[in-house]
Amino acid sequence: MKVLLLGASGRIGRRITTELLDRGHAVTGVSRSGDVDGIDDPDFETVAGDATDAGDVAELAAGHDAVASALGPSEDEDVAALVEMAEAVVEGVREAGVDRLVWTGGAGILEVAPGVQLVDTEDFPDEWEPVARAAIEAYDVISAAEDIEWTYLAPPAFIEPGERTGEYRTAEGELVADDEGESRISMEDFAVAFADVLEDGTAVHTQLGVGY
Numbered sequence: 367m368k369v370l371l372l373g374a375s376g377r378i379g380r381r382i383t384t385e386l387l388d389r390g391h392a393v394t395g396v397s398r399s400g401d402v403d404g405i406d407d408p409d410f411e412t413v414a415g416d417a418t419d420a421g422d423v424a425e426l427a428a429g430h431d432a433v434a435s436a437l438g439p440s441e442d443e444d445v446a447a448l449v450e451m452a453e454a455v456v457e458g459v460r461e462a463g464v465d466r467l468v469w470t471g472g473a474g475i476l477e478v479a480p481g482v483q484l485v486d487t488e489d490f491p492d493e494w495e496p497v498a499r500a501a502i503e504a505y506d507v508i509s510a511a512e513d514i515e516w517t518y519l520a521p522p523a524f525i526e527p528g529e530r531t532g533e534y535r536t537a538e539g540e541l542v543a544d545d546e547g548e549s550r551i552s553m554e555d556f557a558v559a560f561a562d563v564l565e566d567g568t569a570v571h572t573q574l575g576v577g578y
């Protein structure tokens with residue numbers, strides 16, 4: 367598969383790039399500078415592009431089998447940039463005639479009990495709330511695109527660099543937590559789940575929570 371990966375230079379994006387390359391896919395990695403440090407592979411090409419610009423996305427997406435996103439707003443940027451990116455990516459993907467979009471979302475949207483989203487729980491950290499709400503708004507943009515085969519893959523509450531075990535569980539619309547109530551995954555295993563969803567063409571038109 368030939369995949370355009372937006373956000374390839376990010377913490378999660380670099381792990382998704384590595385996982386896809388290890389599986390034999392060709393990856394075009396996008397960052398604003400055009401640089402993605404630390405990945406050297408004949409099937410990996412890096413390009414510069416602005417994910418808030420639908421024209422850029424359309425031009426870059428053309429000729430790819432799928433568009434993947436590990437986009438996030440920079441620390442010095444308003445979180446609303448994430449919603450702008452979702453709008454531009456949907457428009458660009460549509461313009462390029464690419465059918466498949468897999469988006470790295472946020473855990474805040476996931477339900478912890480029927481009708482209760484993680485972002486609305488008492489213990490949800492205040493400092494995470496703005497980006498969590500922006501990620502939910504991005505979901506609203508993506509989920510309105512019925513003509514695109516989108517999947518919104520949401521990490522668990524905690525996702526950190528770690529080990530690739532190849533193990534994970536998923537739940538549609540729900541936060542995945544273990545028996546002790548811990549909701550976490552390594553970025554490497556999130557990348558495994560991401561690549562599986564992309565390869566299998568499953569979980570179309572849904573939000574899928576991932577975790578151990």
Ligand SMILES: NC(=O)c1ccc[n+]([C@@H]2O[C@H](COP(=O)([O-])OP(=O)(O)OC[C@H]3O[C@@H](n4cnc5c(N)ncnc54)[C@H](OP(=O)(O)O)[C@@H]3O)[C@@H](O)[C@H]2O)c1
Pocket residue numbers: 372373374375376377378379396397398399415416417418436437438439440470471472473474497501521522523524525
């Ligand atoms: N528990 C959770 O819910 C949870 C936890 C962690 C992360 N996440 C979400 O997962 C996503 C990825 O997280 P991360 O930690 O890997 O983020 P990150 O390291 O900050 O990476 C963000 C990526 O987005 C790219 N980007 C930002 N603005 C762009 C633009 N206008 N055009 C093109 N590329 C742009 C950056 O590229 P350049 O800066 O190089 O251009 C970078 O590759 C985020 O949406 C984040 O909110 C969720």
